[in-house]
Amino acid sequence: MTQVTTAPPAAARRAAATAAPGPTGRLRALLAMSGNPLDYLTGLRDQYGPVVRIPLGWRELYMINDPEAVHEVLVTSQRNFRKDVMSAGRGKWAAPLEVILGNGLVTSDGSFHRQQRRLIQPMFHHERIAGYGRAFAELSDDIQSGWRDGGRLDLHVEMTELTLAIVARTLFDVSLDSDVARTVRTAIPRHEGPMRWDSLPFARQLAKLPLPGNKRFYAGRASLHDIVDQLMAERRRGDGQGADLLSLLLAARDADTGEPMEDGQVRDEAITLLMAGHETTASSLTWAYHLLGSHPEARERMHREIDEVLGGRLPTVEDLPHLVWTDAVLSEAMRLYPPIMGLARRPLDDFEVCGHRIPKDTFVGIIPYVVHRDPTWWPQPELFAPQRWLEHPPPDGSADELTGHAVRPGRPRFAYVPFGGGPRQCIGNTFTRMEGVMALATLGRHWEFEPVPGFDVDPLARITIRPRHGLPVTARRR
Numbered sequence: 001m002t003q004v005t006t007a008p009p010a011a012a013r014r015a016a017a018t019a020a021p022g023p024t025g026r027l028r029a030l031l032a033m034s035g036n037p038l039d040y041l042t043g044l045r046d047q048y049g050p051v052v053r054i055p056l057g058w059r060e061l062y063m064i065n066d067p068e069a070v071h072e073v074l075v076t077s078q079r080n081f082r083k084d085v086m087s088a089g090r091g092k093w094a095a096p097l098e099v100i101l102g103n104g105l106v107t108s109d110g111s112f113h114r115q116q117r118r119l120i121q122p123m124f125h126h127e128r129i130a131g132y133g134r135a136f137a138e139l140s141d142d143i144q145s146g147w148r149d150g151g152r153l154d155l156h157v158e159m160t161e162l163t164l165a166i167v168a169r170t171l172f173d174v175s176l177d178s179d180v181a182r183t184v185r186t187a188i189p190r191h192e193g194p195m196r197w198d199s200l201p202f203a204r205q206l207a208k209l210p211l212p213g214n215k216r217f218y219a220g221r222a223s224l225h226d227i228v229d230q231l232m233a234e235r236r237r238g239d240g241q242g243a244d245l246l247s248l249l250l251a252a253r254d255a256d257t258g259e260p261m262e263d264g265q266v267r268d269e270a271i272t273l274l275m276a277g278h279e280t281t282a283s284s285l286t287w288a289y290h291l292l293g294s295h296p297e298a299r300e301r302m303h304r305e306i307d308e309v310l311g312g313r314l315p316t317v318e319d320l321p322h323l324v325w326t327d328a329v330l331s332e333a334m335r336l337y338p339p340i341m342g343l344a345r346r347p348l349d350d351f352e353v354c355g356h357r358i359p360k361d362t363f364v365g366i367i368p369y370v371v372h373r374d375p376t377w378w379p380q381p382e383l384f385a386p387q388r389w390l391e392h393p394p395p396d397g398s399a400d401e402l403t404g405h406a407v408r409p410g411r412p413r414f415a416y417v418p419f420g421g422g423p424r425q426c427i428g429n430t431f432t433r434m435e436g437v438m439a440l441a442t443l444g445r446h447w448e449f450e451p452v453p454g455f456d457v458d459p460l461a462r463i464t465i466r467p468r469h470g471l472p473v474t475a476r477r478r
């Protein structure tokens with residue numbers, strides 16, 4: 001006789017679920033998090049498994065590490081989650097990012113976010129981004145014009161300048177010496193004002209104190225608002241035909257109501273794209289160069305590919321499918337050093353995942369760095385091995401173990417989440433991948449970078465993961 005089994009209803013499953021395991025000691029966890037959170041969190045995953053409960057100051061963080069559970073949070077049950085994690089626990093807190101980005105795509109929630117995403121998504125379709133290909137290549141070519149053979153560079157600074165130039169051009173059609181670029185560079189210092197107090201209790205109050213850093217931050221924010229307002233006014237006086245993202249934001253109309261966005265909302269969205277779109281890409285490129293610096297065979301293979309495909313000319317979008325290894329280098333760099341530290345969510349209702357109960361209104365976190373180093377899905381997870389990303393492994397079998405595992409159909413999609421997933425997946429995903437590969441290819445035609453002996457590259461994990469003291473290198477013309 002066939003036995004039919006049915007899954008227990010969700011409520012029964014929740015009742016049977018147990019509390020998630022995790023460390024004790026609120027202060028200890030807070031200290032560990034403010035020291036070296038990446039090693040600490042990876043160690044907790046090794047010790048406690050797919051769901052870990054971490055007491056952090058006055059809050060509890062539930063760290064989700066299992067790809068199926070990540071899928072559950074980001075996709076299947078996504079309507080049960082909000083991004084306003086600072087509201088978890090006691091009362092409403094203004095999240096630091098909101099203070100900078102306002103109510104743009106990164107920080108908005110619920111039906112308002114869905115409406116805005118519908119409006120903005122077409123601006124990021126593949127064909128439209130392909131139209132920026134030339135800017136990606138030309139601006140990458142410009143950035144290297146001042147480099148000299150044997151000169152010392154901080155590649156993190158150079159990559160931040162490059163990605164700022166790209167976002168300034170594609171978003172506002174302005175150059176690096178514009179007021180926008182100057183203001184972003186100088187007036188919104190990354191770790192002042194609310195960003196500085198991010199993980200501390202009373203962050204909102206601390207950010208309001210009349211401290212020099214806070215004052216600089218708010219003055220910088222005000223000048224950025226003024227500049228974006230001026231650019232919007234200029235666009236309105238123009239013919240409305242501009243191809244930059246600001247013109248497209250102003251021209252966008254809601255599919256149902258036919259209404260445009262209000263000016264304040266256009267400004268929030270533009271500042272969101274500006275801020276979300278450059279530091280992340282700069283970090284991914286910096287980490288790629290860091291890893292290439294200590295893996296000469298991978299670097300030489302990339303240069304061979306660039307020489308063969310481009311023969312010395314600038315890359316175009318049509319070259320991208322042929323820059324397979326360069327693309328794999330970028331994917332692997334974002335596996336080892338995903339530029340965004342964590343995806344934070346607040347559950348609206350209790351839920352159950354991997355047999356553990358997660359109470360509503362707590363703080364759920366997905367840490368791509370931890371997920372990407374799970375040996376179940378990534379053999380030798382610490383190893384930089386771009387060959388994991390190749391569909392056709394080299395015939396000598398040298399990459400079989402890594403390649404076979406990485407592309408085997410069984411590896412869950414959500415074992416790799418540098419861009420998140422589901423309806424809140426990074427809207428700039430295609431943009432940044434094209435930009436990154438074209439930058440590596442453009443620069444790789446003429447340059448390679450030697451690490452500075454004895455310099456220790458230490459990841460600083462806050463909202464993003466970047467090298468704490470930059471990436472000094474010696475530039476060598478090739």
Ligand code: HEM
Pocket residue numbers: 083105106117272273276277278280281284338339340342343344417418419420421423424425426427428429431432
């Ligand atoms: C390597 C580069 C990048 C990485 C690693 C990255 C990563 C991410 C991640 C993980 C999220 C999801 C956050 C969450 O679910 O909580 C996200 C969202 C977002 N990203 Fe990116 N990003 C990158 C580049 C860009 C670029 C170039 C742009 C724009 C030009 C951009 C714009 C956005 C926006 C607007 C959102 C919010 C989307 C929404 O919630 O609807 N990002 N990004």
